[in-house]
Amino acid sequence: MTDPAERWVYGYDNSRRHHPPDAVVYATSHEQVAGVVRACNEHEVALVARGRGTNTTGAAVPVRGGVVxxxxxxxxIVALDPENRxxxxxxxxxxxxxxxxxxxHGLFWPPDPTSAAYCTVGGNIALNAGGPRALKYGATRENVLGLSAVTGAGATIRTGVYTTKGVVGYDLTRLIIGAEGTLAVVTEATLKLTPLPEARRTLQAVYGGVRAAAAAVTRIMAQPVTPCALEFMDGAAIEMIRDHSKAELPRGAGALLLIEVDGQEAGMGAAVAAVSKAARGDGLLDLVAAATDAEAAALWATRRALSPALRTIAPNKLNEDVVVPVSRIPDLIAGLDALSREYGIPIVNFGHAGNGNI
Ligand SMILES: Cc1cc2nc3c(=O)[nH]c(=O)nc-3n(C[C@H](O)[C@H](O)[C@H](O)COP(=O)(O)OP(=O)(O)OC[C@H]3O[C@@H](n4cnc5c(N)ncnc54)[C@H](O)[C@@H]3O)c2cc1C
Known part of the structure; x- marks a missing residue:
């Protein structure tokens, strides 16, 4: 497709960068992909693979033109094999x-970026996407068994295994995952599924300050019941989201943790008790468990609304997505607060605290 108006929209992704491609190709088979890659390689034309353009880094913007x-x-969905998950x-x-x-079939695929409703398996693979659940179940790299792909020279490769054990040889699957489409174009993936947990419980813990919340994160991650989500918001994020939330949000809080555990129904009481014990400590102002599914959904809706709400309030916001060891979260936030004061730029902090991703 080379129509200029149609091409224009393929120059965007969610980064707000823009550069139109010279042509857009809609592949429908592995063979077509291989043909396009070979042709681009032969004629030295830039090629950018595109899922749904939801990434926020400009990864799908064809900055050198060429082919999208x-x-x-x-x-x-080519095949679903519940027996082998x-x-x-x-x-x-x-x-x-x-x-x-x-x-x-009572199964799920663990990668759960907030864009799940709109983003593709190919994009998830290229970005090694994760989400809140990555804390317990891993990101994309831990949940893909094998790939079919086309290398930059147009050669077909098949990587990985169909079994949950695959210990022999170079691990090209893991190499390609997270390579942002620079090593190969993926044409099919064998995804590793996990049984859906029978039950889950969601808790909200409110702290006077970031340091107290971060200390709780360290304690929670050091006990045996690994939460399936451990999300963090600082005081500025809580204030910003208040008007966009149906959940009861505390006033004057320094930080909030959203903690979720999952597993068998019979074990939920003990799991909640274990994470609650770890969440308690100096600086805890309030700890509540969602009593109903609706209450839990409201807590999650608040967390999910943060990023879009921020964009509405501050259309020119800049996102930084950083990871530090969990024990260094207070230092990170303190440093950001200092920068915020020094330069007069508001900064709100939130993220997947369980693995130090703010
Ligand atoms: C509101 C919001 C919240 C998010 N939250 C998270 C989060 O919590 N954790 C997280 O990890 N991510 C998060 N993301 C980002 C998420 O990882 C991306 O949205 C998603 O993975 C991109 O998928 P896509 O189909 O839109 O790919 P695109 O944006 O179209 O492409 C992304 C990259 O994949 C490459 N690509 C696409 N298809 C292929 C293919 N077949 N072969 C090779 N390369 C390919 C592209 O060239 C590009 O480099 C979030 C995004 C949004 C908008």
């Missing part, structure tokens, strides 16, 4: 479509 290879027409999907399949198909 769109996977929106390669979106099939595996699902084969084309790269354009939406993360949510995978979750829906797997859920019918």
């Amino acid at each position: 290879l769109s996977f929106e027409r390669m979106d099939r 595996a699902l084969r999907a084309e790269p354009g399949a939406l993360n949510q479509a995978v979750q829906d198909a797997a859920a019918g």
Whole structure:
């Protein structure tokens, strides 16, 4: 497709950078992908693979023009094999479509970026996407068994295994995952599924300050019940989201943790008790467990609304996505507060605190 108006929209992703491609190709098969890659290689034309353009880093913007290879027409779930907890999907399949198909068999695919409803398996693989659940279940790299792909020279490769044990040889699957499409274009993935937990419980812990919340994160991660989510918001984030939230948000709080545990229904009481014990400590102002699914959903809706709300309030916001050892979270926030004061720039902090990702 070379129509200028149509091409224009393929010059964007969620980063707000823009550069139109010279052409857009809608592949429908592995062979077509291989043909396009070979042609681009031969004629030295830049090639950028594209899922749904939801990444926020400009990774899908064709900054040198050339060809955008769109996977929106390669979106099939090829096979679902509940007995072996595996699902084969084309790269354009939406993360949510995978979750829906797997859920019918009591399974799920752990990568859960907040963009799950709109982003593709191919994009998740290229970015090694994760989300709150990565804390317990790993990100994309830990949840893919194998790939079919086309190298930059146009050669077809198949990596990985179909079994949950695969210890022999170079691990090209892990190398390609997170390579942002620079090593190969993925044309099919075998995803490793996990049984859906029987039950989950959500807790909200409010602290007087960031240091107290960070100390709680360290304690929670040092006890045996690993939460399936451990999310953090600082006081500025709580104030910002208040008007966008249906949940009861504390006033004057310095930090908030959203903690979720999952597993068998029979074990939920003990799991909640264990994380509650770890969450308690100096600086804890309030600790409540969501009493109903609706209350838990409201807490999560608040967390998920943060990023979009921030964009509405501050259209020119800059995102930084950093990871530090959990024990250094207070130092990170203190440093950011100092920068905020020095330069007069408001900074709000939130993220996946369980692995130090703010
Ligand atoms: C509101 C919001 C919240 C988010 N939260 C998280 C989060 O918590 N954790 C997290 O990890 N991420 C998060 N993300 C980012 C998330 O990782 C991306 O949205 C998603 O992985 C990109 O998928 P996509 O289909 O839109 O890919 P695109 O944006 O189209 O492309 C992303 C990259 O993948 C490459 N690519 C696409 N398809 C292929 C292919 N078949 N072969 C090779 N390369 C390919 C592209 O070239 C590009 O480099 C969030 C995004 C949003 C908008």
